[in-house]
Amino acid sequence: MTGHELALACAKALSEKKAQDIVILDVADQTVVCSYFVIASGHSTTQVRALGDAVEEKLEKEGLSPLRKEGLREGRWGVLDYGDVVVHIFNEESRLYYYLERLWDSGKNIERYED
Numbered sequence: 001m002t003g004h005e006l007a008l009a010c011a012k013a014l015s016e017k018k019a020q021d022i023v024i025l026d027v028a029d030q031t032v033v034c035s036y037f038v039i040a041s042g043h044s045t046t047q048v049r050a051l052g053d054a055v056e057e058k059l060e061k062e063g064l065s066p067l068r069k070e071g072l073r074e075g076r077w078g079v080l081d082y083g084d085v086v087v088h089i090f091n092e093e094s095r096l097y098y099y100l101e102r103l104w105d106s107g108k109n110i111e112r113y114e115d
Contacts, residue, residue, distance in 0.1 A: 001062070003028075003084035007036040010080075010087050011113040013058035014040045019051050019089070022113040025104050037104060038087045038113075041095045045075025051089045052078045 001009070007024045014022050019040035028035040042048040052072040059065070064082060072078030077094045080087040088100060101110065 001064075003035040006059075006064075006082060006085045007038050008113075009058065009062070010038045010055050010082075010085060011040075012115070013055045014038070014051055014087075014089070015113060015115050017051050017054040018047075020092075021095075023101060024111040024113055025101065026109040026111075027104050029109075030104060030106070034081075034084055034086045036085045037100065038085060039090070039095075039100055040088070041090050041092050042075075043092065045091060048072065048075040048078055048089050048091050052080060052087075055080055055087055055089075 011022050011024055019042060022040040025037040025039065026035065027037055040051060042051050049072055056066065066080045067083055068081040070079045076091050078089045
């Protein structure tokens with residue numbers, strides 16, 4: 001599975017659980033940490049946790065587990081690190097505060113995910 005295919009699989013799992021404003025950012029030219037960020041929002045702390053669980057469950061079926069995960073228990077901003085793809089799941093307030101798209105968007109590297 002390529003990095004972009006993995007990012008799409010994460011976005012699809014998020015979409016299936018009704019995540020809001022899902023974007024895939026190609027950051028390969030901007031950092032050595034990963035190639036893609038997948039960013040999404042949930043309406044509540046409960047939904048943020050459920051979105052993280054949905055991504056993990058879907059990718060475990062593909063034989064993939066996150067290298068690291070942080071913050072999902074609190075439900076404000078959770079991160080799932082799959083090496084080439086890092087998934088950021090925010091509640092709405094935290095998403096507006098951190099606004100990662102603004103920091104990493106070069107104008108041509110953003111893809112809005114819609115089913």
